Amino acid sequence: MRDSFVECLTELAGNDERVMLVTADLGFGIFNTFIERFPDRFLNVGVAEQSMIGTSTGLALEGWTVFAYSIGNFATLRCLEQIRNDAAYHSANVNIVCSGGGFTYGNLGMSHHATEDLAVMRALPGVTVVAPCDPFETAQATRALAAADGVGYLRIEKQVPIDTSTTGGPFKLGRARRVREGSDATIIGCGGLVSEALIAAERLAQQGISARVVSMHTLTPVDAEEIGDALATTRAIVTVEENQISGGLGGAVAEVCAERGSGTRLRRLGLANVYSSIVGDQKYLRSYYNMDAKAIERAVANLLH
Numbered sequence: 001m002r003d004s005f006v007e008c009l010t011e012l013a014g015n016d017e018r019v020m021l022v023t024a025d026l027g028f029g030i031f032n033t034f035i036e037r038f039p040d041r042f043l044n045v046g047v048a049e050q051s052m053i054g055t056s057t058g059l060a061l062e063g064w065t066v067f068a069y070s071i072g073n074f075a076t077l078r079c080l081e082q083i084r085n086d087a088a089y090h091s092a093n094v095n096i097v098c099s100g101g102g103f104t105y106g107n108l109g110m111s112h113h114a115t116e117d118l119a120v121m122r123a124l125p126g127v128t129v130v131a132p133c134d135p136f137e138t139a140q141a142t143r144a145l146a147a148a149d150g151v152g153y154l155r156i157e158k159q160v161p162i163d164t165s166t167t168g169g170p171f172k173l174g175r176a177r178r179v180r181e182g183s184d185a186t187i188i189g190c191g192g193l194v195s196e197a198l199i200a201a202e203r204l205a206q207q208g209i210s211a212r213v214v215s216m217h218t219l220t221p222v223d224a225e226e227i228g229d230a231l232a233t234t235r236a237i238v239t240v241e242e243n244q245i246s247g248g249l250g251g252a253v254a255e256v257c258a259e260r261g262s263g264t265r266l267r268r269l270g271l272a273n274v275y276s277s278i279v280g281d282q283k284y285l286r287s288y289y290n291m292d293a294k295a296i297e298r299a300v301a302n303l304l305h
Contacts (some may be wrong), residue, residue: 008138020065024069054086060092071105076120086290130155133194134195179214180213183234186214237267244273
């Protein structure tokens with residue numbers, strides 16, 4: 001995902017002289033091509049994420065299309081006040097990029113786990129929150145956010161073993177992509193966990209259970225119509241996210257279900273009001289906190305039986 005973002009951003013900068021990249025002491029190596037081609041449109045503010053957002057807001061208000069890049073929590077929680085008061089309040093065209101969503105940097109401990117950001121950013125008025133599931137969606141989201149007004153939040157990971165470019169239809173902000181059809185249950189995921197959802201759906205098929213898989217890449221605005229279709233045409237919904245279930249994807253889906261008065265059974269998978277107190281790679285932590293393919297498969301089967 002990260003490489004896809006960098007390649008797309010470099011392409012955008014080649015076509016639009018207003019595109020600018022700001023980072024906080026990160027990106028050495030991965031941004032070399034961008035820096036070589038556009039040295040006047042790359043700014044490293046040092047270890048100062050708050051300044052990164054303040055500077056990005058000022059640039060955006062002067063007409064630049066800014067991408068502000070950092071990792072994990074540093075792109076959001078460390079500078080939340082600046083995002084809220086500077087960028088979002090003024091509807092500045094600042095696109096905040098979190099490289100290392102969820103447990104991407106699992107081995108570095110909870111300080112580097114981005115597991116509350118989706119809920120926090122969803123709570124900010126006027127912020128478009130996007131968590132793509134693969135390199136294809138990452139590139140499409142980067143282009144879409146560059147063209148959109150106001151603040152965008154793009155949460156990406158590193159290696160994701162799927163390509164939904166030919167299975168989920170076109171990409172549009174606020175419109176979910178159905179990457180696998182199914183009629184018994186709907187699995188709604190965001191980010192790299194969509195890959196785990198697809199594995200779970202395949203295993204469920206071997207048990208005679210038809211599971212739909214939806215990439216809800218945009219959490220704000222969430223695709224209420226896709227959720228409504230799942231309520232009308234399947235018997236159970238499971239959401240899965242590498243985030244706290246309160247206020248994130250599961251919260252967004254639950255809100256739609258409650259407002260529509262549905263009796264469809266719902267199960268939210270993710271961190272359940274805990275911080276990760278253990279250290280391990282992304283695969284291990286997904287398994288430990290019951291958000292991998294086995295956990296998804298088990299949740300769907302339990303809801304249907």
